[in-house]
Amino acid sequence: MNKSMDRREAIRTLLNIFCIGMGALSAAIVSVPILAYLFSPLIKPPKEVWRTLGSIDTFQQGKTVEVAIEDPSTLPWAGQTAKTAVWVRRTGASDFIVFAITCTHLGCPVNWEDGAQLFLCPCHGGVYYADGTVAGGPPPRPLFRYETRIQDGSVQVKTRKLPIG
Amino acid sequence: MKRAWRWIDERLGWTKYISKVVLHPVPPNVNWWYVFGSATLVAFIVQVVTGVALAFTYVPAPNSAFDSLQFISHQATLGSVVRGIHYWGASAMVILITIHMIRVFTMGSYKYPREMNWLVGVGLFLLTLGMAFTGQLLRWDQDAYWAIVVGAEQAGRVPLIGGFLAHTLVAGNTVGGATLTRFYATHVFLFPALIFMFVGLHLYLVVVHGISEPPVSGHPVEPETYVEEYNELIDKKGIPFWPDAAWRDVIAAVAIGAIVLALAIYVGPKELAQPADPTLLKVYPRPDWYFLWYFAILALLPRWSESWFIVGAPVLGILALIAVPFISNRGERSPARRPWTIAIVVISIVAISVLIRVGEQAPWSPQLSPPPLPASVTQPLQGSALAGSVVFQNAGCHSCHTIAGTGGNRGPNLTHIGRALSGPQLTTRILNGGYNMPAYGTILKPDDVNNLIAFLSQLK
Numbered sequence: 001m002n003k004s005m006d007r008r009e010a011i012r013t014l015l016n017i018f019c020i021g022m023g024a025l026s027a028a029i030v031s032v033p034i035l036a037y038l039f040s041p042l043i044k045p046p047k048e049v050w051r052t053l054g055s056i057d058t059f060q061q062g063k064t065v066e067v068a069i070e071d072p073s074t075l076p077w078a079g080q081t082a083k084t085a086v087w088v089r090r091t092g093a094s095d096f097i098v099f100a101i102t103c104t105h106l107g108c109p110v111n112w113e114d115g116a117q118l119f120l121c122p123c124h125g126g127v128y129y130a131d132g133t134v135a136g137g138p139p140p141r142p143l144f145r146y147e148t149r150i151q152d153g154s155v156q157v158k159t160r161k162l163p164i165g
Numbered sequence: 166m167k168r169a170w171r172w173i174d175e176r177l178g179w180t181k182y183i184s185k186v187v188l189h190p191v192p193p194n195v196n197w198w199y200v201f202g203s204a205t206l207v208a209f210i211v212q213v214v215t216g217v218a219l220a221f222t223y224v225p226a227p228n229s230a231f232d233s234l235q236f237i238s239h240q241a242t243l244g245s246v247v248r249g250i251h252y253w254g255a256s257a258m259v260i261l262i263t264i265h266m267i268r269v270f271t272m273g274s275y276k277y278p279r280e281m282n283w284l285v286g287v288g289l290f291l292l293t294l295g296m297a298f299t300g301q302l303l304r305w306d307q308d309a310y311w312a313i314v315v316g317a318e319q320a321g322r323v324p325l326i327g328g329f330l331a332h333t334l335v336a337g338n339t340v341g342g343a344t345l346t347r348f349y350a351t352h353v354f355l356f357p358a359l360i361f362m363f364v365g366l367h368l369y370l371v372v373v374h375g376i377s378e379p380p381v382s383g384h385p386v387e388p389e390t391y392v393e394e395y396n397e398l399i400d401k402k403g404i405p406f407w408p409d410a411a412w413r414d415v416i417a418a419v420a421i422g423a424i425v426l427a428l429a430i431y432v433g434p435k436e437l438a439q440p441a442d443p444t445l446l447k448v449y450p451r452p453d454w455y456f457l458w459y460f461a462i463l464a465l466l467p468r469w470s471e472s473w474f475i476v477g478a479p480v481l482g483i484l485a486l487i488a489v490p491f492i493s494n495r496g497e498r499s500p501a502r503r504p505w506t507i508a509i510v511v512i513s514i515v516a517i518s519v520l521i522r523v524g525e526q527a528p529w530s531p532q533l534s535p536p537p538l539p540a541s542v543t544q545p546l547q548g549s550a551l552a553g554s555v556v557f558q559n560a561g562c563h564s565c566h567t568i569a570g571t572g573g574n575r576g577p578n579l580t581h582i583g584r585a586l587s588g589p590q591l592t593t594r595i596l597n598g599g600y601n602m603p604a605y606g607t608i609l610k611p612d613d614v615n616n617l618i619a620f621l622s623q624l625k
Contacts, residue, residue: 079341
């Protein structure tokens with residue numbers, strides 16, 4: 001009698017481990033494609049392409065202007081958010097600096113005030129000089145820059161990920 | 166009729182099981198402070214119902230999101246009321262769950278044997294804030310777009326994995342179509358699923374351990390004897406929850422529903438200003454009111470402490486909430502005997518209220534396009550001072566400084582600055598900057614500086 005009770009208990013323990021084990025295994029297997037799907041935007045390396053800002057002549061020396069460019073990694077239905085903007089400053093005959101619009105403090109868009117020759121951030125009061133260095137407020141570092149080049153008389157900029165401080 | 170009911174009852178198990186839960190005895194002296202738990206649940210149900218209604222029309226794709234919301238707000242029959250209930254209901258949820266949390270904390274109801282319920286409640290609180298955050302983003306207006314960028318930048322401050330977290334939040338390299346659908350799925354499916362599970366567990370624990378009796382000074386909780394004493398109180402003097410105690414919950418729920426409905430009808434939902442457009446830069450991004458206190462803190466922190474605070478404060482805050490039932494799961498429950506509790510609650514309420522108010526005013530934000538100086542200031546001017554007033558408005562000074570009630574509040578009010586500082590002092594400050602003011606030495610020409618000084622010196 002005892003022996004068959006022991007056997008029953010042993011079988012129950014085995015079944016317990018089996019059921020929990022199979023459940024855990026199935027969950028693990030199914031979660032692989034799901035998690036890969038959710039995190040795929042990060043696993044794939046970002047596409048970085050050169051975008052044309054305009055011909056050199058359209059940019060006045062010593063002036064900072066806003067130019068809209070199209071982000072390469074957007075989805076077909078991204079609408080208006082497929083675009084982003086950059087601040088372009090021509091400093092010489094063929095010298096350009098292109099600043100990201102995101103403040104280096106926490107990412108709000110900076111506004112160029114031509115009369116003041118300053119970038120002003122509306123969120124927490126950050127201020128930058130024309131060369132992007134910090135003039136006041138909480139930003140910890142100068143404005144982020146994009147890589148630029150001159151190609152066939154046009155100024156081009158290399159797109160990049162959202163700059164994370 | 167009776168036969169029909171008997172048929173249902175036998176198969177549903179109403180009398181045998183369910184009614185016992187509905188009629189479970191609660192302490193006889195539960196008061197109005199106890200309504201906030203059920204009030205929060207009612208608010209949540211209202212949110213789910215109005216949320217489902219909105220989802221019948223709202224389209225979670227970048228250009229369509231804004232357009233479909235405009236349709237709901239201005240063209241769909243009673244659409245603005247439904248959206249309004251959802252908008253004001255969100256505020257109601259945040260307020261009610263906060264009051265409920267404060268009530269439980271102040272009455273020591275989290276002590277033995279209800280510690281686990283407190284932990285589940287903390288989870289619900291965080292999920293509620295998560296719903297509030299993801300919900301505001303679905304408007305996909307300028308505030309929403311930049312709120313995500315700011316959120317991602319904060320996530321980016323986490324050491325080592327910051328960049329990964331930030332780009333996970335944004336669902337890609339920049340904020341775009343993928344971001345919106347991700348927040349939509351989180352707000353509509355993921356978080357509500359978690360909330361349903363947690364609420365189920367929360368209510369189950371309430372029934373298992375019973376509603377806590379109002380605390381009495383001099384009656385501390387002792388785990389060894391509490392359950393026995395509580396059961397004795399309930400057996401001898403307990404009243405059925407329904408309807409002897411539930412009537413207060415009903416009144417509270419109806420009152421809150423009426424307030425939310427009235428606000429939805431007479432004030433309406435938040436007006437949608439500009440659709441999310443990364444190329445439109447003249448914006449003043451602001452979170453919804455319940456996050457303004459955090460917005461204010463981020464503006465006011467000393468620079469060196471920021472990364473520590475952004476990463477550390479939420480972690481420490483959550484750990485502190487979780488630690489509560491482990492630090493003091495026994496002892497006095499009455500607030501009269503718990504000075505630390507009173508201090509924490511009062512200071513938190515005052516601090517957050519003040520910070521919300523400051524966040525509303527946001528004096529640190531420059532006015533990007535201030536109105537022109539009033540005629541009372543510019544009329545009497547001539548020559549150098551007149552030229553100076555033009556420099557003042559063109560060089561950005563007016564964005565940060567107020568004169569005669571116009572301008573920004575970033576820097577000191579200059580209406581009477583001629584009394585306070587001399588010409589040389591003004592010159593030094595303008596050329597060298599200081600505190601948060603830029604150095605204008607390389608920006609302004611000497612003539613402009615002289616004219617500016619002439620203008621400011623005569624402001625007495």
